[in-house]
Amino acid sequence: MELSIPNLRKKELIEKLSMMGIRDRNVLSAIFTVKREFFVSGEFKRLAYENNALPISNSQTISQPYTVAFMTELLDVFPGCKVLEIGTGSGYQAAVLKELGAEVFSIERIKELYLTAKNTLDKMNYKVHLKCDDGTKGWKELAPFDRIIVTAGSPKLPDNYIEQLKDGGKVVIPVGTKHTQQLWCVTKTEGKNKEVKINIQKHSDFRFVPLIGEEGWK
Numbered sequence: 001m002e003l004s005i006p007n008l009r010k011k012e013l014i015e016k017l018s019m020m021g022i023r024d025r026n027v028l029s030a031i032f033t034v035k036r037e038f039f040v041s042g043e044f045k046r047l048a049y050e051n052n053a054l055p056i057s058n059s060q061t062i063s064q065p066y067t068v069a070f071m072t073e074l075l076d077v078f079p080g081c082k083v084l085e086i087g088t089g090s091g092y093q094a095a096v097l098k099e100l101g102a103e104v105f106s107i108e109r110i111k112e113l114y115l116t117a118k119n120t121l122d123k124m125n126y127k128v129h130l131k132c133d134d135g136t137k138g139w140k141e142l143a144p145f146d147r148i149i150v151t152a153g154s155p156k157l158p159d160n161y162i163e164q165l166k167d168g169g170k171v172v173i174p175v176g177t178k179h180t181q182q183l184w185c186v187t188k189t190e191g192k193n194k195e196v197k198i199n200i201q202k203h204s205d206f207r208f209v210p211l212i213g214e215e216g217w218k
Contacts, residue, residue: 006037009049013065016051022069030099031069036062038120039090058110060209062090063151067206074172074185074203075147077102084142084164086135086211087151091117091128097149098126105142107135109212136213138164145169153181153208158215162188162198174208178217181206 010032022028037048039062044054053064063071072093077083079101085094088108094117097104106128108114114132121128131139136158138148143164150161150173161171167190174181183203190196210217 006035006049013049013051017066017069020066022066022073024073026100027069027072027096030072030096031065033099034092034095035124036065036092038124039092039095056090056113057116058113060089060110060113062092063208068093068096070203071149071151071172071183072096072100074183075149075170077147081146082144083147083149084139084145085149085151086138088117088128088130089113089151091121091126093149093151094121094128095124095126098128102147103129105129105131105139105145107131107133107139109134134213136160136211136215140164148172150174150211151208152211152216153178153206154211154216156215157184157186160215162186162196174206178210179207181208 014028014032037045040048040054051065053061056062077100081102083097083102083104085104085106088106094104094106111132118130138160144166145164146166146169148161148165148171153174153176165188169188171186173184175184176182183206185201187199
């Protein structure tokens with residue numbers, strides 16, 4: 001059977017991501033399954049399966065597929081995993097996490113993006129818990145989380161994220177300047193006396209929109 005044009009483009013994208021080093025088959029399958037064209041505006045739908053970041057409203061972007069795949073692979077999601085996402089944006093990353101079987105809680109500070117993402121995710125039958133708020137504060141009343149993923153660049157690792165993370169949990173967050181960041185994969189462990197230790201693996205170089213809020217950029 002011949003592949004449709006969208007599926008052919010998806011297949012080409014998956015092959016490109018594999019060549020770029022993405023190895024997790026479940027992540028690649030999730031990227032293939034999610035219809036990225038639904039998360040971008042009309043004029044950019046034709047570019048949905050190019051490996052590029054694309055603009056969405058309010059001067060924000062939908063990350064390039066490689067970045068989404070790389071961050072998701074680092075996050076190490078498992079079925080039933082309780083994930084907090086900071087920066088819903090278009091809703092695309094949340095959809096990928098849902099395809100991996102995660103329970104997703106996502107915070108977006110820009111009301112227009114929050115409403116658009118909610119509408120898109122609902123239409124596509126992705127059950128995501130959404131809130132419009134300052135994402136740097138996390139979601140304290142629903143903590144702790146197995147994983148936290150941050151889709152905007154921060155000047156530091158906010159304390160709220162470590163506090164709201166389970167023992168053995170991970171945070172994936174871009175940290176650096178407003179213009180370029182390293183991607184930090186942070187693992188939290190607690191000792192017998194509840195002392196907290198964190199291990200940080202750093203990956204260069206990435207570029208995200210700034211994380212705005214009390215514990216981010218002002």
